[in-house]
Amino acid sequence: MSGDKGFRVRQEGHLPVTWRPEGGLPDIPAESTARPFLDVRDLRVRFSTDDGVVKAVDGLSFSLERGSRLGIVGESGSGKSVSSLAIMGLHRQAQITGEIWLGGEQLVGADPERVRSLRGRRMAMIFQDPLSALHPYYTVGAQIVEAYRLHHPEASKKAARAHAVDLLGRVGIPQPSSRVDDHPHNFSGGMRQRAMIAMALANDPDLLIADEPTTALDVTVQAQILDLILDLQAEFDSAVMLITHDLGVVAEVADDILVMYAGRGVEYGPATEVFSAPAHPYTWGLLESVPRFDRERESRLVPIPGSPPSLLDPPSGCPFHPRCRYRGLTDGLAETERPELHDVGPGHRVACHLDDAERRRIVDEEVAAWL
Amino acid sequence: MRRTRKNPRRLTALALGAVAAVALAACGGPSTTGSGSGGGTGGGAGGTADAGGIHNPSDATGGTIRMANSGDWDSLDPADTYYAYAWNFVRLYGRSLMMFKSAPGQEGATLVPDLAESAGTPNADSTQWTYTLRQGVKFEDGTPVTSKDVKYAVERSLDKTTFPNGPTYFNDFLDLQGYTSPYQDSSPDKLGLKAIDTPDDRTIVFKLSKPFSGFDYFAQLPATIPVPQAKDTGSKYKEHVVSTGPYMFETNDLGKSFAMVRNPNWDQATDPNRKPLPDRIEVALNVNSDDIDNRLIAGDLDVQIEGSGVGPAAQGRILADQNLKASTDNALLARSWFTNVNGEVAPLDNIHCRIAVQYAVDRTGYQRAYGGATGGDIATNLMPPVIPGAEQFDLYPSAGNTGDLAKAKDELNQCGQPNGFTTGISYRAERPKEKATAEALQQSLQRVGINLEIKPYPLVDYLKLYAGKPDFAKANNLGLMVYGWGADWPDGFGFLSQIVDSRVIRDTGGNSNLSVRDPAVDALVDKAVTTGDDASRQKAWVDVDRKVMEDAYIIPGIWAKGLLYRPANLTNVFITNGFQMYDYLAMGTTRK
């Protein structure tokens, strides 16, 4: 029964290939040395709703080199997933402006077919909940084979299957040659995420976006998955965007950290910088709310008061000011003027009205204890 | 798929007006088998020639006539059939001793000898009838027909266990002496019935248990169509009836269709009654009745075989279109819709109260319930005018037929109910026209203080369990019972005997006479049955009719009409009063 099914799935895997533009796989343009591998400039993503325009991402800039790892951190609704979907070209109803350069190629406004041909090949994505993100009716193997053969039409079904088995083995699934014919519901949560990763890696992508890859998993499994992503990244030498709401996760993994709030980057810099000298009150709040095993019993977790702002009608001035303990220290600037990113250290930028002296004082007196 | 849908949508808009009425009216509830009503909506009669004329007279032979029946054929077996259309049609493949003449109008209600050389010769008291068969008549396989084949045919028709649907006149009138069936017959030739003698191959003598002067009508029953004993397969004989008429069965797919072709062994020289025109007759069974109407009008079909007229939907369409209307005949049927007055329910046991009801009725309301003038003429007595010798009279006249309220009140006074009374009125729930009748009567009787409580009952068991069961009707205070009756054949006996003779009323139910209980009427029936002379006999039946009206046991409603449509290709089309529909024996077609 399942063998029969696998056959049919692979048959259908042929189809997309015939619809590709003439001339087979388009050449990847030579990478300009001037530009980072992934370069996002002033990205804005808006959705029109019945209630008005939602500015989900509002002027986001960052870059990422091959072989390095960027952690994007923020609460839900901060725009981190929306940004990653924008890079993948997976938004269907959104107005997207700004620039997204991938390997020297501008993706905003590019031919959707071109972007589609990049998806799954040069850039791949791992989603949060592997149970719902994997198709329940197809075997894991079939789904990997589909991803592979789509971009490798020359590969035989047999070769594609062997590749799928190999991938499953590499992501640590035992007996991959038999599990390849299992359906997602036969897998445990961690195994599913491994399968999902295998599928994302099917075409050796240059950019791997992992959107909360461990959130849906048991704590014990989380670490394994993170380690796996790290190992594979080293092996494949790809760029990794790790999206999470958990600073603890990125602390172990990321080279660079981007903290997002209300659709904007509020702090951006090398992980060492951000963790040694966090500069934004929101980052401080995130650090305070991370549970840590090495912390003393009596210290309490401090949640950030209030809730994320409405993106339909964002607060004036600094969008974080209604929740900011230190807004009184800005002479009212926080309420009226929106802060822009500025350097506070080597490659370390922050968007906050607090002056440097004040910030250092607060870090030393209040935040350092958490670091 | 999408493309095919687009075009219809535009057409749909065009045709919607015309057909919407057709389809919507289709849910008005078709009448069930047995007593299809000829009524409908709309007013005014249509047609260029009235019943009596021949449309498109022609002698041209050839072609195929296509007929359709909205139900199943009741039975093709001559022993087991009981519908007028079937008796009309059976003349195409079978020759009974006598037959209704193939002629337009009233002439079609007269009997002529068919298999017999001449009408029957009775003995002095009309208890013995003798017929002589024509020479040279053969079955379809070439075997000559003898009087023994006729006797055998009548014998088997007596077996009501095998042939339950046919009429029981031979069972009732022949001197059976306990004979039940040739299938139970111990005599080797199976011709043990003493009531029929066949002294030679051409002579047949019927011996009755009681005098009956109208025996020629029995002799026209399909049961006298000869059946070769060797080919008799009982209830399966209908699968292949052996023909003696001008057509025989080519195919017969029971319940679906059959086709008839010319019978090579039928000889025109032996048959002065038939001039068969078409080469082939095709009959489709169980065809949707609205579809039949549409196909008739579209010229895709020639005859709606039941002859009950087009349905209410098509009738509305036809009456609205002068061209279509010109191709119709509004035929008066030997059918009457009426309401019985139950003398067993007080105070209707008093004749004055019954007469009060007669005077109070607004007959125009009754007619409206049946769709106005197209549905039928206002009846003032029982016998439909198409029946030979029927007389029209009115014992309870009123201006404009709307009722004479003064006389009604006067009668109520004499009855001792000056302020009126309350009683029930029953009708068959599935029939909207009977419901409308009950409501019309309720309104008109209210004018003199007679209140009617309307009580519908299921159609199938109306006669068995409800209105036709005397103790039920009495216990439930059914003073009035909406009903109707069609003649077995156009003759006083055929119409009246089952509905006015009190001796046919059974306590167990299933009655067709719902209320007429008068020994004087019974005596008049007996007199009519034994009167030999045609004119006197017809007069005797009028006396029966008049007596029932005097007793006021029945409120006459309407004499029903059917709106028949004849496509242009049909030739020799005429209404015969014998069956009150187009004559199927004479019909031809120009469509080859």
Added chain:
Amino acid sequence: MLVYVVRRLLAAVVLLLVVTAATFAIFFLVPRLAGATPESLASRYVGRTADEATMRAIATKLGFFDPVYVQYGRFLRQLVFGADFSTGPTTVHCPAPCLGYSFLTQNPVLPDIIDRLPVTMSLAAGAAVLWLTSGVAIGVLSALRRGSVFDRAAMSVALTGVSLPIFFTGLLSLSIFSYGLGITAPGGSYTRIEDNPLLWAYDLLLPWITLAFLYSAAYARLTRAGMLDTMGEDFIRTARAKGLPERTVVVKHGLRAALTPILTLFGLDLGLLLGGAILTESTFSLPGIGKYSVDAVVNNDLPKVLGVVIVGSLFIIVANLVVDLLYAVVDPRVRTR
């Protein structure tokens, strides 16, 4: 699996017994409670001048004098062992499974039903193909272009299709296409497929389309709703993230998942239709099971009614079973359970 099927079939037999017993009760018990005697029951099957003796004879012949359970037992007995029936001069044997002889026409019921089955099957099969393809296609397009002119037009037509009774659309299409334009076969046309497949399809084209119009409307709406649900699922985003062309995403990933409830409905609808497309067959005068059952009910012809009840129930039971089994094929999550 086999045990499951056997258990289901056993349950089906029990259900058939219940259904036939209920039919018996409706036909015999209810009128008797209302006061009908065996003779008056028999009077349904005799001519109108029949006298008491005739009715008694027919009631005896049809066995109406026996208690209802004896009659029911006889029905079951002839079903299993067959029975003999008198045609008058001879006696014929009706082999098992014998559904008896019509009270009215005295024809054996089973051959009648077998004779009519191909008509109903042809009608149902052709219409099913039409309505499934068109309904699903329209539903998918509507879902993908939600709110567009196409979507709104298609859904309005679908609503019309669901609301219009078949005798209306049937008569309307007959008078337009068959009698007006003359491009389709008139009512009552049917050619056996083994005689002439082309003519078979031509004759049934209009009934197919009319019937499919009614059903495809429901399927279009169901497909649309299912697709709107499914296309919002995470695995659709995954499929797009792979770089699959939209058509593959929609058909292979979206439709595949949305088809499960459609399959269920399809199986049950088909089962019901095989038990007799009553209105369609009546409107188009097709000699199928549906038309047969209407005539049987109208004429109180119990053996015929029992026959179509059994055949119809069988189809529905089998369709249910097939749907349940197919479920496991379609949805792998069910299979392992």
